[in-house]
Amino acid sequence: MHDEALRPGERARDVGDPYRYGVYLRPDPRTCLAVTTITTQLRAQYGFVSAGAFPPHATLVGSQHLGRDEDAVVTALDAALEGRPGFDVHNRGVRPSGVGFVYDVHHRADGSPNAEFVDxxxxxxxxxxxxxLPMNSPQVHGFDRAGFLAHLSLASHDLYERPDLHDEVGEFVTGLDVAVPQGFRGRTVTLYRTASSDWSGRWWRSLVCEHVATWTLD
Known part of the structure; x- marks a missing residue:
């Protein structure tokens, strides 16, 4: 058996397509409500869909190409999370991040990084x-301790397409004045299977997330 020849401009498919996996820390229910309130309003006002395409979460590792043996993934995470304690997470509120806006949950109340989150x-x-596994797209999202920044996305990839709306969206999000807890206990880790019809392009427009497993720390 041989692979079919690729047409000009066509990328090679990856084993396990169309699936990628993400492991997330889920906030408390009230914080989840605040996130979805904001992302729903951004969709209604601007048609933004990227942040709202995911369940509310802080990414631990995202867009992982792990094939289709989900039992192996769950077993590996069972071992890594067994006996691991939860930890306190502080929410510093809405902050600009990259092209978009997030709830900053990386830092403690005193401004220092939350080492337990990074660990x-x-x-x-x-x-x-x-x-x-190797993959052609999207780019591999490996862990970088120095670059890791725990956050809850509110407005993200859509602003690559509409950078002209950056300041307006920031004012809009702040103006919503959504009530959100100042912190929560970080104790719920989730595994999601994600799929998109076009990982090489605007994948967030066709993204589907399916829950696979949950672990409770503490």
């Missing part, structure tokens, strides 16, 4: 690293 992301990345 959890490192442990999750180490657990799935042996299962990671």
């Amino acid at each position: 959890l992301a490192a442990a999750v990345d180490a657990a799935v690293a042996p299962l990671r």
